[in-house]
Amino acid sequence: MSDTDRYDVLILGAGAAGMMCAAVAGQRGRRVLLIDRADEPGKKILISGGGRCNFTNIHTAPDRYLSANPHFARSALGRYAPDDFIALVDRHGIAWHEKTLGQLFCDGSARQIVAMLEAECRAGGVETTLGEAIGSVGHGDGLFRVELARRTVRAPALVIATGGPSIPKMGATGFAYDLARQFGLKVVEPRPALVPLTLGGEEALFRGLSGVAADVVARCGKAAFREAALFTHKGLSGPAILQISSYWRHGQPITIDFLPDQAARWLVEAKRARPKAALRTVLAALLPDRLAETLADRLGLPGELGGMTDRALEEAGRRLSAWAFHPNGTEGFAKAEVTIGGIDTAGLSSKTMEARRVPGLYAIGEAVDVTGWLGGYNFQWAWASGWAAAQAL
Template sequence: MVLGAGAAGMMCAIRAGAGGRSVLVVDHAKAPGEKIRISGGGRCNFTNVHASPANYISGNRHFAKSALARYTPRDFLAMVEKHRIAWHEKTLGQLFCDDSAKDIVRMLLDEMLAVGVDLQLQRQIGVVEKTEDGFRVAIDGETVEAGALVVATGGKSIPKMGATGLAYRIAEQFGVAMTETRPALVPLTLDPSMLEKLSPLSGVSVDAQVRHGKTTFREALLFTHRGLSGPSILQISSYWKEGDDIALTLEPSCDVLALLKEARRQNGRQAVQTVLGEILPRRLAQFLADQHRLRGPLADYSDKALGAVAAAVQDWTIRPAGSEGYRTAEVTLGGVDTSMLDSRTMQAKALPGLYFIGECVDVTGWLGGYNFQWAWASGHVCGEALAV
């Protein structure tokens, strides 16, 4: 029995069914693969060609190696191509459907149907018990028994889509340790005074390098009415902790101080915001000039004054107040402690027949298809272990 008809659960069911097992997949949602459906702007960033253990955060950075090596992005792509789903590669190795994320859901449903998987939706999961031969689960008041139980119910992220933390409760019930969980791949918020100061920038997007400690990501940054978002911020949010600063380098490929000095040399009558507007969005250029009260021509300003503007662009330290939480987080960081699981099978070491896969495990990928690849890989190796 597989609890959860998401990416990991369906992949596990496909592999176990292909291996001769009788498989029941149960989910409380009206439709399977809801996170797949909404991902990638509706086109599903279904994997990343660069996926490797280095792209994942975990209490044990070695845990994901086995699954990721045994089921690779190429393996999943082979299934996509078998079903003639058109796809394309975007920046940084991200693979998307040309048409719709629903193509991936249909593919998984077709694969489950082909191996006889029984999918039951809109079913409420109740008490879970261990029996002599396996597990007993109450489903809508009825009792169903299975030789093995796979928990693939995800984490706490996006509760409006039905995220409940059920996997964590089952882990706790059976003495499977957990690591601390928190929202990840999530926009960061700012305190009211900082928000008011940055309000003119709401909606402005800029290329940025964002750093927390030794971790750096370079992608787009978006100023919002709540704080900071965009891919670079979502990435760093998985590493950031409350009370920490992050460092922003806007337009990192440009030497802003050198640009300003050269512009002053060539045409000192230009305004600072005019020159900054050549590399930055105009609203951002105007904001920076206003913040430093640089309203005259470039010729009026010393190297020190121009250096302060350059630092504001490329050495900006900011302290977020928090994050937007599970409401908008793409994934949950932390989860079932990997020390409690066999990395080759995803089975609980202390309780044979109980498995945890996908997001509920303490393996969290970067933005860009990495979390789907973990779902496919962990689901596949689990299903393989269950095959007759």
């Protein structure tokens, strides 16, 4: 084995977590090889945030992440916070702005974030191999071995940073899970998250509202999010739905409060103020016309409000504040922004991201069973978990 094929650490995956880990480890004096089968690094970064990269969220906290172990993310997130990444962005002169709900975006392009990470990797002397398929991965004599097309490389440390299977058109696969299982790590069932929901049966009629959006509160179990919901030709999408999809399981209903700012008896009050108005007219003053018409039709209260009983109007108000939908599925990994599930955190150190039973093996980013809310939380996990692993390499 030549010295050129021996490294201190091999990192599989040149996405957000992998590049962060490589840059920090390299700048700590480690000889790092960053490997990705894609022809350029950071492909998911480039398409994120509409091309402007929602690179973190200032409201990051452990309770905004889903995991079989809800406390696992606390250590890494506490040691590398949004302010730390913002300082890095500022140091590279990248202009940014806060959009809504603590979400930070580049003023320019997501490509600036990739260029920043590439510059940080260069500063750490990181070697990068792109466009090469990874062959077999093995371990023996204290070294991990990765077979590439033109050579075999070895190192005492291996970092799994290849993400999950969401957005397969970007080259995403379940490779991280196969590798984890090979080394005896368990995998929590992966499923699509931050993904549109589909409707069927009688609820398919709502698909006729494709393109209509409204500010709502979406609920599933104890989880609730107030943001926009969007009707699509397949079902429901928009930020509120993407958020709630991470909590939804097949067979569960979700409920939508179409009028979260209205008091419980608002329709009774509307009857007093406008007895000759029709229900759809009153709803159209608060909701898009097509949505108001569909909801009014489904409520089955024709005629003027003055001709309806208070009880009927109270019941209509209750339905509008907790309208039940029964999704028949999601649009799958093809449209999922991230993956829930992944490499079981029970087998990893929350401080270093190292596998407890396989010294030198690490897992970071989306490959791990830690999934954030929509709005920059998953990037912050990538930065934090990558940084945490790099401190231990």
